[in-house]
Amino acid sequence: MAIIAGLLRRMLVITVTIALVGLVWWAATSIWDVPTYLIPPPSEVWTALTTSSSFFLTNARVTATEILLGLAVATGAAVAWAALIVSVDIVRKAVFPLMVVAQSAPKEALAPIFIIWWGFSATPKIVMASLIAFFPILVATVVGLERFTREQQLLASSMGAGPLRRFFSFRIWVALPSFLSGIRLGVTLAAIGAVLGEYLGSDKGLGYMIVTSARQLNGGFLYGALISLMIMCWAMVRAVDVAELLLLRGTRAGKGF
């Protein structure tokens, strides 16, 4: 019950905030007579969104696919590497410090090269998304797996769990909270990668809509696409929160580390 009440209150706060922002936005555009290509009134954005809803949806689907595929590739690779890093000592000593360093390298600079290699297709966007999202997920997964203490290992063994059982029935669950916060970071980063790829070379997707409508000074479409993108990313991050809530229900980890 407490959870539901909390959710309702949060929904209320969000609704009020959105309403307030919309009101200020509307008031600002009607008082100061700003050019509509700079800041269109909310009504214009609403018109663009509703009259061309299928166009928005098609492009949003393209971008969402790129983000999710990028995230999936990054997660798969990160989990594989993390398993290798925590189980093979040499790999950990040789590779993991590099991965931590690589986390802060400006990988976005490679985007124009990816466009040269793969053109306007979805590939450069997915590669960019997974490249940026990979490192934080990897680091978070390794940190999570490292949280499996000697005592927990002994406890698992005392229950008769072999190495495989220890890993899959115990260690993974210990690592889950940290892994999920890695995923949460990864979602936003994958979105940045996908949209950046679309900015640099594409013929569809929300990023494509944003750059073209910015160039054509089409305020309604520009704001509509930006808002769609923001809502989409926010919803994806929230989905991770919900997954966390469900997976860690009733555990101590569910209340934080």
Place this chain on the structure above:
Amino acid sequence: MRTESQQAASEAGRQFGSGAIGTSMSLVLPMVSAIVVGLIWFGVVALFDIPKYILPSPETVVASMFENRSALFNEAQATGLIAITGLALSVAFGVPLGFVIARYKPLRRVLMPPIVAIQSIPKVALAPLFVAWLGFGAAPKLIITTLVTFFPLTLATIVGVESITVTTSQLARSIGCRSFGLVRYIWFPSAAPYIAAAFRTAATLAVVGTLVAEFVGSAEGLGNLLLIASGNRDTTLAFAAILVVAALGMVFYGGASLIARGATARLGSEYMRSKTT
């Protein structure tokens, strides 16, 4: 929530990056890997006869770097200037804002949810909007860079202040530490490690933010050079520019680490002194 994994990352950095292996190794390893990557790159290009416009060999990239050194230097300077200014603005406003939010509970309850929500939004995606508003000058780039680096610093400051235990603040109050003194001698030293970690992250984010803003709309900077080079299918120059971006990122990260370490050490000793007197 996000700060947890940031913390985890820095924890990992401490544990594996320097602590367990040693600082000399953490310098040697990237160098060794750079050499290994260079060798693989060289081998792949030589072995598979890859055309130059797809993947130029490392020596032609280095030659191009040398040939275009003045252009690369100028563009790196332009990018670096924007990144530093944006970072400085974020520190100047983001950290004090963090203290203010941490200080006033009602403010925190109102502002924390949007700040956390903003963290999950890809802010660099807003670049085309600012370019449409403000044109190809420095302003949109500066706004993007500040926007990208601002919130991690604010959030870290808040988390840092919240890490202060009740006993510490009660003790401080009992010895007559009030408003300014409290901020200066208790809050700032306690939040300093958090701010330092966020500052290091923000320094690399600043380079990335400026670069992306330059991709979207700019008449100068490394991002612009990269776009022009890739538009001309001058992949060699593009790779040269990428290496310069990577170097700039390292300079920013290294510089930020030094500044952060210096500031934390200094404030830490001040903290000790204030406790003994």
